[in-house]
Amino acid sequence: MPELPEVEVVRRGLQSHIAGRTIDQAELLHPRVARRHAAGQQDFTAAVGGRTITGARRRGKYLWLPMGTDALLAHLGMSGQLVVGEPSRPLSPHVRARFTFTDSGPDLRFIDQRTFGHLCFCPGGAELPGPIGHIAPDPVEPGFDLAAVTARLRVRRSGIKRALLDQSLVSGIGNIYADEALWRARLHWARPADGLGRSQVALVISSVQEIFAEALAVGGTSFDSLYVNVNGESGYFDRSLAVYGRAGQPCRRCGTPVRRDPFMNRSSFSCPTCQPRPRRGRW
Numbered sequence: 001m002p003e004l005p006e007v008e009v010v011r012r013g014l015q016s017h018i019a020g021r022t023i024d025q026a027e028l029l030h031p032r033v034a035r036r037h038a039a040g041q042q043d044f045t046a047a048v049g050g051r052t053i054t055g056a057r058r059r060g061k062y063l064w065l066p067m068g069t070d071a072l073l074a075h076l077g078m079s080g081q082l083v084v085g086e087p088s089r090p091l092s093p094h095v096r097a098r099f100t101f102t103d104s105g106p107d108l109r110f111i112d113q114r115t116f117g118h119l120c121f122c123p124g125g126a127e128l129p130g131p132i133g134h135i136a137p138d139p140v141e142p143g144f145d146l147a148a149v150t151a152r153l154r155v156r157r158s159g160i161k162r163a164l165l166d167q168s169l170v171s172g173i174g175n176i177y178a179d180e181a182l183w184r185a186r187l188h189w190a191r192p193a194d195g196l197g198r199s200q201v202a203l204v205i206s207s208v209q210e211i212f213a214e215a216l217a218v219g220g221t222s223f224d225s226l227y228v229n230v231n232g233e234s235g236y237f238d239r240s241l242a243v244y245g246r247a248g249q250p251c252r253r254c255g256t257p258v259r260r261d262p263f264m265n266r267s268s269f270s271c272p273t274c275q276p277r278p279r280r281g282r283w
Contacts, residue, residue: 002080004061004173004212007060008140008212008216009216010081013082014063015056018053019054019056020054021053021102022102023049023099024101025049025099025100026044026098026099027045027099028045028096029098032118033097033112033118034119034120044119051068053072057071059128059135059138060171060172062135064129069123070122070123070124070126071125072119073129074117074118074119076117079113079114080111080112082109082110083109084106084107084108085106085107087106087107094112094113095109095110096112136168136169136171137171139205140172146205152169153169154201156193157192158193160187160189160192161263162193165264175244177215178208179244180207180211180242180243181208183243183270183275184210184211185200187200187204188276188277189270189275191278218240247269248260251271251274257272259272
């Protein structure tokens with residue numbers, strides 16, 4: 001699933017290519033794409049048609065396009081893409097929605113092979129769409145409050161990684177960047193969050209912020225063609241990953257083979273030497 005850097009790369013592309021343009025027509029090509037829009041597909045297309053997109057914003061893994069006081073909210077899910085291109089190009093079988101513009105310029109297509117992503121029109125949602133009001137600020141937002149997050153995290157009775165993945169505590173962090181940040185902080189993913197000191201939490205968060213900045217500089221992490229930016233290009237941060245997806249390969253710091261463990265129907269990757277497993281870890 002795209003995490004904060006990947007979604008931010010898409011947001012920047014939308015800001016550059018879509019902001020200031022007026023939607024001529026919206027086409028929904030799959031019933032699941034607007035499943036979160038309770039009023040149905042016809043209401044969705046009527047609501048966004050003729051509206052001018054004034055920018056592109058993001059919180060965590062969600063992004064939205066303000067339209068006056070309203071907003072078009074998007075979540076990319078596991079395989080969602082928002083791609084800009086010439087309107088005459090062929091429609092791929094995985095295009096779920098298409099937006100054309102009154103200037104007859106490049107269109108915008110929502111492509112989603114696995115159909116876990118979605119779009120939703122949110123009245124009054126320009127500043128923060130209602131459906132994501134529960135999502136916490138992410139570590140690169142100006143309003144991010146490290147002290148508040150530290151206090152909340154240090155009372156969580158779970159492993160530190162599970163706490164980092166809780167989007168109501170801190171948003172934007174997923175499986176990849178949690179593993180990478182914990183490797184940098186030399187903390188095992190099962191270390192109890194309520195046993196960490198303030199300086200350890202600060203180190204984890206600063207590691208997340210550093211990794212996000214580095215990933216953004218190279219377009220995010222792409223393991224396959226399912227994540228691309230609005231121009232259809234892939235990111236290259238996968239070449240810099242220290243532990244994620246590198247089971248059995250040498251740790252980039254000490255040379256110990258990286259370990260893979262099952263975690264919440266996914267995997268966690270860590271270095272057994274740099275990140276010793278706690279005697280009493282928590283999931």
